[in-house]
Amino acid sequence: MRILQALPALYSGGVERGTVEFAADLVKRGHESFVVSKGGPMAEQLRGQGSKHIFMPIHRKSPASFGQILPMRKLLLELKPDIIHVRSRMPAWIIFLALKSIPRHERPAVVSTFHGMYSVTPYSAIMTRADHIIAVSQCVRDYVMNNYPVPEEKLTVIQRGVDVDAFHQRELPQQWLDRWFRQYPQLAGKKIIMMPGRISRWKGQLDFLAMMAKLVKARPDCHGIIVGGAEPGKEHFLDELEKERSRLGLTENVSFLGQRNDMTNLYLLSDVVCHMSTKPEPFGRTVTEALASGTPVVAYNRGGAAETLQACFRDGLVTPDNVEEFAQAVLRMLDTEPPAIEIPYRFRLEAQTEASLKVYEMVLKSAASRS
Template identity: 85%
Template structure:
C-alpha cells in the first residue's frame, strides 16, 4: 500500500512520535510511507527510517492555511496514495477540500484518528467525515459516539503502541550516570520520582508539588523531577510552579529539568513515574512508555490513562484528585522491589500496526467490492 499520513508538524509530542514510529513500521513491512507536515526535528528521523517527508504549512489554525488546498490537490494527484490518514483537524480540512474537486474514482480512502477529545464544534467534526475513524481509547470512543453520533461500525479502538523491547532492552551506561550526577548532584543517592509532561496547568504539576510535600514528610530519601518544557505563552505558569515549590519548602527536593531528548533513559533512571492530569486524558503515552521500561506508575483513576493501568498495573491507580492517597501509594510502591507490570499485546507497537493495517485493508476491499 501507499500511505500518506498528515499532521501539523514534527516537533515533539505523542502524536508526532506515534506517526514516526508507525511510518517506520510501514516501511519495514514493505509499504510506501509518506508524511506531509510543516516539518520539524523529527522529519530527519522519519527520512532516515525510509519514509518520504513532504513539507507543507498545514499547521496554522487560520484561514491562511486554506491556501494549501491547491498544493494538496496537486500532491494527491501526483502521489496517488491508497490511504490518506489524517491525524489533526486543520490538515483534515485541507485534505477534504482538496479531495472535493477530484473525481470519485481518483480519491483515496481516508482514515482519521481522534487522538483527543476535541471540542464539539463544526471545525472538529471534520474528523468524522473520514471513511473510518480510529480512536485511541475506550473513553475517546464513548466521547466520539456520544457527541458526534458516529455509528459503531465506523469506529475502531486502537491503543497507541510502544516498542516494548526498545524500552526494556537497554541499560544505563556508567558514562551517562556519571554525567547525569555531575549535572544533578542533588539526586545522587535519592529515590527519583518523575513527573513527565509539558508545563501546563491541567497536566497536574501543582498536584505533584503538593504530593511531594506529603511524601517527603515520610521519605526524606526522595527527590522529584518535573520533566517537560513550558509552551510559548505558558512561561508564567512555570514561574507560579517555582514559587509554589519555594512556599512548600521543596526547593532542595524538586528539580525542573525542562524539555529533554533522553526520555527513554530517564524512564530507566526513575524509581517511580507520576501522572496527575486534572482532567481525563485520551491515552497518556508517558504512562505506557514508563511501564514498558519496567518502572511503576502512579496515576489518577480516570480517562485513557486509567484504562492503561487497569490492564498493565492496577496497583498504581489512585482515586481522582486524592493527593494524600497518591503519596501513600507512591510510598508503598517505592518499597516494592518487584512491581507486577504486564504489557498486553494491544499496547505494543506491532499490535497497533496490525490493527491499523487491517482497517486500511478492509476499506480498500470494500472499495473494490463496490
C-alpha cells in the same frame, strides 16, 4: 500500500512521536510511507527511517491555511496514495477540501484518528467524515459515539503502541550516568520520582508539587523531577510552578529538567513515575512507556491513562485528585517490591501497526466494492 499521514508538525508531542514510530514500522513491513506536515525536529528522524517528509504549512488554525488546498490537491494527484491518514483537524479540512475537486474514482481512502476529546464543534466534526475512524482509547471512543452521529461499525479502538524493546533495557549506560550525576549531583543516592509531560496546567504539575511536599516528610531521600518543556505562551505557568515549589519549601527536593531527548534512560533511572492530569487524558503515552521500562506508575483513575493501568498495573491507580492517597501509593511503591508488570499485546507498536493495516485493507476493499 502507499500511505500518507497528515499532521500539523513534527515536534516532540505524543502524536508526533507516534506518527514517526508508526511510519518506521510501515517501512519495515514493505509499505511506502509519506508524512505531510509543517516539519520540525523529528522530520530528520522520519527520513532516516525510510519515510519521505513533504513540507506543507497545514498547521495554523486560521483561514490562511486554506491557501494550502490547491498545493494539497496537486500533491495528492502526484503521489496517488492508497490511504490518507489524518491525525489532526486543520490538516483534515485541507485534505477533504482538496479531495472535492478530484474525481471520486481517483480519490484515496481516508482514515482519521481521534487523538483527543476535541471540542464538539463543526470544526472538529471533520474528523468523522473519514471512511473509517480510529480512537486511541475506549474513553475517546465513548466520547465520539456520545457526541457525533457515527455508526458503531465505522469506529475502531486502537491503543497507541509502544516499541517495548526500545524501553526494556536493564542496564543504564555508564557514560550517561556519569554525565547525569555531574549535571545533577544533588540527585545522587536519592529515590527519583518523575513527573513527565509538557508544562501545562491540566497536566497536573501543581498536584505533583503538593504530593511531593507530603512525600518528603515521610521520605526525605526522595527527589522529584519534572520533565517537559513549556510551550510558547505557557512560560508564565512555569514561573508559577517555580514560585509554588519555593512556597512549599521544595527547592532542594524538586528539579525542573525541561525538554529531554533521553526519556528511555530517565524511565529506567526513576523509582516511580507519576501521571496526575487534572482531566481525562485520551491515552497517556508516558504511562505505557514507563511500564514498558519496568518502572511502576501511580496515576489518577481517569481517562485513557487509567485504561492502561487497569490492563497492566492496577496497583498504581488512585482516586482522582486525592493528593494524600497519591503520596501513600508512591510510598508503597518505594517500600515494597511491586508485582510484575505485564504489557498486553494490544499496547505494543506491532499490534497498533497490524490493527491499522487491517483498517486500511477494510476501507480499500469497501471502496473497491462500491466502485
